Amino acid sequence: MANVLRNSAKFGFSGVLSQLSIHSRHGRECVSPCFSLQQRNNSTSPKIKVDLDNSTGVAVLRMQSPPVNSLSLDFLTEFCINLEKLEMDKSCRGLIITSVSTHTHTHTDTDTVTQSHKTMIHTITPPVCVVSQTLSKVSSTGLDIITLPVCVCVCVCLVSQTLSKVFSAGLDIMEMYGKSPERCGEFWKAVQEMWLKLYGSNMATIAAINGSSPAGGCLMSIGCDYRIMADNPRYSIGLNETQLGIVAPFWFKDTLVNTVGNRAAELSLELGLLYSAPDALKIGLVDQLVPEDQVLSTAQDTMSKWLAVPDHARQITKSMMRKQTIDKLLSNREADITNFVSFITKDSIQRSLRMYLEMLKSRKA
Numbered sequence: 346m347a348n349v350l351r352n353s354a355k356f357g358f359s360g361v362l363s364q365l366s367i368h369s370r371h372g373r374e375c376v377s378p379c380f381s382l383q384q385r386n387n388s389t390s391p392k393i394k395v396d397l398d399n400s401t402g403v404a405v406l407r408m409q410s411p412p413v414n415s416l417s418l419d420f421l422t423e424f425c426i427n428l429e430k431l432e433m434d435k436s437c438r439g440l441i442i443t444s445v446s447t448h449t450h451t452h453t454d455t456d457t458v459t460q461s462h463k464t465m466i467h468t469i470t471p472p473v474c475v476v477s478q479t480l481s482k483v484s485s486t487g488l489d490i491i492t493l494p495v496c497v498c499v500c501v502c503l504v505s506q507t508l509s510k511v512f513s514a515g516l517d518i519m520e521m522y523g524k525s526p527e528r529c530g531e532f533w534k535a536v537q538e539m540w541l542k543l544y545g546s547n548m549a550t551i552a553a554i555n556g557s558s559p560a561g562g563c564l565m566s567i568g569c570d571y572r573i574m575a576d577n578p579r580y581s582i583g584l585n586e587t588q589l590g591i592v593a594p595f596w597f598k599d600t601l602v603n604t605v606g607n608r609a610a611e612l613s614l615e616l617g618l619l620y621s622a623p624d625a626l627k628i629g630l631v632d633q634l635v636p637e638d639q640v641l642s643t644a645q646d647t648m649s650k651w652l653a654v655p656d657h658a659r660q661i662t663k664s665m666m667r668k669q670t671i672d673k674l675l676s677n678r679e680a681d682i683t684n685f686v687s688f689i690t691k692d693s694i695q696r697s698l699r700m701y702l703e704m705l706k707s708r709k710a
């Protein structure tokens with residue numbers, strides 16, 4: 346333990362993990378060239394948007410991958426790169442993870458466009474945008490004024506429209522269906538990497554759960570230090586793997602046990618339960634429910650309490666609580682990948698996944 350604490354103090358908790366972890370395409374080797382200590386960690390990549398507030402040291406990572414923020418290989422790679430960048434940035438002490446939400450996103454960006462171009466743009470039903478009479482008159486004197494705002498507005502509406510009800514739908518099922526063993530292995534390594542980086546993060550981490558969060562989405566949430574969920578009857582959260590005919594691996598199970606205790610985890614995993622927000626609160630799967638429009642602001646208020654604790658004390662304590670669970674995966678990583686690949690490529694499991702995908706599509710129809 347003394348060794349852990351020494352390492353934690355020297356490298357930080359995630360630094361210890363990075364040293365131990367296998368260098369992979371999705372690990373340090375891949376992301377190191379992206380680091381720049383001078384760089385402000387505000388970035389927008391196709392699937393993820395990060396805003397770091399330098400005055401508070403808190404970053405908000407918004408998932409924006411339509412239609413359901415599913416965790417594909419590309420998404421996970423982007424997620425890990427962003428996490429590693431924030432981890433290396435000494436000014437960043439706290440991370441809030443959320444999904445792009447309809448109202449804030451549309452209004453903010455439309456306002457920006459309106460102010461900067463001194464015109465009026467009305468959003469009707471997404472993704473359609475219309476330029477008002479006022480703008481038409483103004484724009485007839487300058488074509489450049491009209492072209493850019495309309496493009497920006499249409500993009501925003503597309504994202505808003507398709508992500509309104511989901512935090513993350515979990516692992517991208519298409520990454521596990523009909524894929525080669527090599528590709529499945531690569532995908533699983535990225536899933537492991539995401540969890541190792543998040544569960545072992547030195548930052549204080551809060552999940553601002555503003556939509557449904559099944560399976561891998563739930564794993565991401567319980568990988569954080571604290572969970573705030575929107576009190577909306579349409580949303581659910583849980584590790585529902587058995588409902589798909591698949592099995593949550595030991596480190597999903599361990600993370601859940603660490604969060605809700607053994608008995609609740611046993612019921613939850615065996616039955617593949619998806620909990621409503623109030624039921625999730627009851628078993629301790631989430632820590633707090635708030636009205637939907639207050640999820641992010643509550644996360645920000647809560648974060649200031651977490652950051653009031655001295656970093657080194659919080660980080661070493663977090664390491665003591667989580668190290669054993671993390672080490673278990675670190676020392677079994679390759680075996681875990683082999684196990685996943687042989688399980689997921691079985692004909693019977695592929696059939697289960699196909700039926701589940703068909704069910705998802707037929708539910709829609």
Ligand SMILES: CC/C=C\CCC/C=C/C(=O)SCCNC(=O)CCNC(=O)[C@H](O)C(C)(C)COP(=O)(O)OP(=O)(O)OC[C@H]1O[C@@H](n2cnc3c(N)ncnc32)[C@H](O)[C@@H]1OP(=O)(O)O
Binds near residue numbers: 562589591
């Ligand atoms: C040894 C270890 C072995 C294995 C371990 C594997 C561990 C696995 C972990 C996982 O995370 S598996 C994924 C589990 N996820 C789910 O069960 C969620 C399924 N999705 C839903 O329940 C709903 O989609 C929703 C998230 C509640 C959102 O509902 P909504 O009505 O808003 O959207 P809709 O259902 O119409 O979906 C839109 C679109 O997206 C496709 N979709 C949904 N989820 C996924 C997903 N996880 N991966 C890929 N694609 C997904 C859905 O089919 C629709 O597609 P379409 O528009 O083409 O019809």
